[in-house]
Amino acid sequence: MAATTGDSNKLQVLVPGDIGFIGSHCIIELINAGYEPIVVDNLSNFSIVCLQRVEQIVGCRIINYKIDCLDLEGLRDIFKKHSTYAIMNFAAWKSVDESVEKPVLYYKNNVGYLLNLLTVLFVFFFKPINHDFLTIVYGSPKYLSFDEKHPYIGDSITNPYGKSKYICEHILKDTTIAYPN
Numbered sequence: 001m002a003a004t005t006g007d008s009n010k011l012q013v014l015v016p017g018d019i020g021f022i023g024s025h026c027i028i029e030l031i032n033a034g035y036e037p038i039v040v041d042n043l044s045n046f047s048i049v050c051l052q053r054v055e056q057i058v059g060c061r062i063i064n065y066k067i068d069c070l071d072l073e074g075l076r077d078i079f080k081k082h083s084t085y086a087i088m089n090f091a092a093w094k095s096v097d098e099s100v101e102k103p104v105l106y107y108k109n110n111v112g113y114l115l116n117l118l119t120v121l122f123v124f125f126f127k128p129i130n131h132d133f134l135t136i137v138y139g140s141p142k143y144l145s146f147d148e149k150h151p152y153i154g155d156s157i158t159n160p161y162g163k164s165k166y167i168c169e170h171i172l173k174d175t176t177i178a179y180p181n
Ligand SMILES: O=c1ccn([C@@H]2O[C@H](COP(=O)(O)OP(=O)(O)O[C@H]3O[C@H](CO)[C@@H](O)[C@H](O)[C@H]3O)[C@@H](O)[C@H]2O)c(=O)[nH]1
Pocket: 016, 017, 018, 019, 020, 021, 022, 023, 040, 041, 042, 043, 044, 045, 046, 068, 069, 089, 090, 091, 092, 093, 094, 109, 113, 132, 134
């Protein structure tokens, strides 16, 4: 199987959480579109076998790192090794029920990962990124499709998972205001 790493001139896209449901589809589309995805996943929700299946589908090896979201030094090392063109972040815990039982863990993990990504991002002079748009964060849509201008629902979010994502949205909005370029 050919490797995607090394001498390729392809633009590299860091995709934390890309062994997961949405991320694994995303890396296939990235490869089809001519990009080189860099997989960063702590394998908390999926095994490396999922990545191997994706490699079979695309017919090449995919650069991957098993690191935890709160490992700031680990993230820094990855940024040093790759000239990252963009980041698409899917790494998060997403169980509503579990988030109600373990709220601190969810805030620490989901918000902490985003803060670590932004910390490293600014060290390497990148722009802030758009985040995902979810009904769990925004509530019933006021209009479709969701975009950056859509009003947030804030206090009516019923669980720590949704709130952790809501906080992430505000962090990104504030960061984009602070660093418009
Ligand atoms: O701290 C963490 C937590 C999770 N993961 C990984 O992240 C992936 C998440 O995938 P999955 O559990 O299948 O979630 P998805 O359905 O793909 O949803 C993800 O992508 C959505 C769209 O961005 C977000 O809304 C969700 O919160 C986020 O979990 C998995 O491979 C996990 O192993 C990490 O690497 N680090």
